[in-house]
Amino acid sequence: MSLDPTLAVAVRLGVVAGAGLAILGGQRVVVAWQAGRRRRALTAGPAAQWASGAPQILVFTGTLCADCLVQKDVVNRLQKHRPIFDTQEVMAAQSPELTRRFRIQSVPATVLIDAAGAPTAVNYGLVDEATLSRQLDTLFATKTAAAS
Amino acid sequence: MSTISTTRTVDRTALKVTQAGIVLTLLLAFILSALFSPIVLLVPALAVVMIAGALNPEFAAFRQLYLRVLRPAGILHPRPLPDNPRPHAFAQLMGGAVLLIAAVTFLAGFTVAGWVLVWLVLVLAFVNLAFDF
Numbered sequence: 716m717s718l719d720p721t722l723a724v725a726v727r728l729g730v731v732a733g734a735g736l737a738i739l740g741g742q743r744v745v746v747a748w749q750a751g752r753r754r755r756a757l758t759a760g761p762a763a764q765w766a767s768g769a770p771q772i773l774v775f776t777g778t779l780c781a782d783c784l785v786q787k788d789v790v791n792r793l794q795k796h797r798p799i800f801d802t803q804e805v806m807a808a809q810s811p812e813l814t815r816r817f818r819i820q821s822v823p824a825t826v827l828i829d830a831a832g833a834p835t836a837v838n839y840g841l842v843d844e845a846t847l848s849r850q851l852d853t854l855f856a857t858k859t860a861a862a863s
Numbered sequence: 864m865s866t867i868s869t870t871r872t873v874d875r876t877a878l879k880v881t882q883a884g885i886v887l888t889l890l891l892a893f894i895l896s897a898l899f900s901p902i903v904l905l906v907p908a909l910a911v912v913m914i915a916g917a918l919n920p921e922f923a924a925f926r927q928l929y930l931r932v933l934r935p936a937g938i939l940h941p942r943p944l945p946d947n948p949r950p951h952a953f954a955q956l957m958g959g960a961v962l963l964i965a966a967v968t969f970l971a972g973f974t975v976a977g978w979v980l981v982w983l984v985l986v987l988a989f990v991n992l993a994f995d996f
Contacts, residue, residue: 723897731890738986742994781947785871789945843944 749839756817756826756837766832770800770854772847775807775814775824782841786823793844793851800851829854873946876939877929881916882992884925885909885958889985893978906981907966913959917952954991958984 718726765771774790776783790802807814807822817826817837827836827850835857836850892905916923933939965980 718897720898724894727894727897731894734982734986738989738993742990781949785945785947841946 752818752839753837757834759816759834761831761833763832765828766830767801768830770830770851771828772800772802773805773813773817773826773828774802775805775810775817775819775822775826777807777822780822783823786825786841789842789844790825790847793847796844797848797851799855827851827854829857871945871947872943873948873951875942875944875946876934877926877941878951879992880929880933880939881923881925881955882988884928885913885988886985886992889981889988893981893985903969906962906969906977910959910962910966913955913962917956917959954987958988 772790774783774787776787787804794800794802805813807819807824813819817824817834819839821839823841825836825838825842825847826834827847829835835854838846838850888905888909892902892909896902912922912924916926920926929939934941961980961984965977965984968977968980
């Protein structure tokens with residue numbers, strides 16, 4: 716049984732609209748879940764081992780990870796422009812406690828730690844220099860506000 | 864921290880144009896084939912374009928449209944960001960392969976199964992376009 720062409724087009728447009736709504740709904744769920752994951756990672760609290768007196772960026776990497784090489788390049792370039800933080804590469808597979816603490820499920824991932832050893836930002840996936848720089852600005856702005 | 868000797872970048876605008884082209888072409892094929900069934904030939908045509916473009920960027924039709932028309936006309940601007948181009952090329956290759964299978968499925972008379980495969984590529988391209996996922 717074939718549909719009237721106009722009705723067939725209408726049905727297909729309905730399918731497109733339904734799919735669009737489903738994707739948008741799914742995206743909201745994913746964003747909320749990632750925000751929750753990030754929130755739980757940041758409430759991990761400071762750790763004495765990271766209280767080095769200078770902000771740090773932990774770069775979680777893995778073997779056979781091409782994006783991890785790109786991420787390390789981005790962090791190193793940022794450090795050249797703004798030599799105000801230390802970096803530490805963490806092999807995610809060899810650091811189960813750290814990956815659990817920061818809810819790391821894939822690499823690359825980056826965690827910004829302030830001078831007191833508390834995490835201030837977590838990025839899951841490749842992050843660009845501008846975003847990391849903004850997060851450093853926020854870290855320093857919070858530090859200045861706390862000091863004054 | 865050890866580094867690679869060169870920083871690879873990908874023009875995100877070129878990527879978005881390609882993804883938008885794939886989504887629009889497949890949507891047009893899906894909707895208009897209800898009125899004029901030969902429009903479904905857009906599916907194998909797009910498959911060939913995607914596979915050829917993944918293997919050699921010179922044959923990437925949407926990318927060339929961006930480079931030769933949209934960017935010089937100032938309609939779109941480049942946005943190079945640190946990234947690895949190979950996963951994107953691989954994804955395009957896989958998408959083209961699935962569309963080829965969809966085309967064969969249409970030929971075999973399994974229309975619904977063919978559209979399911981087309982929608983798989985369409986949804987993934989859209990998610991990539993809209994949410995960088």
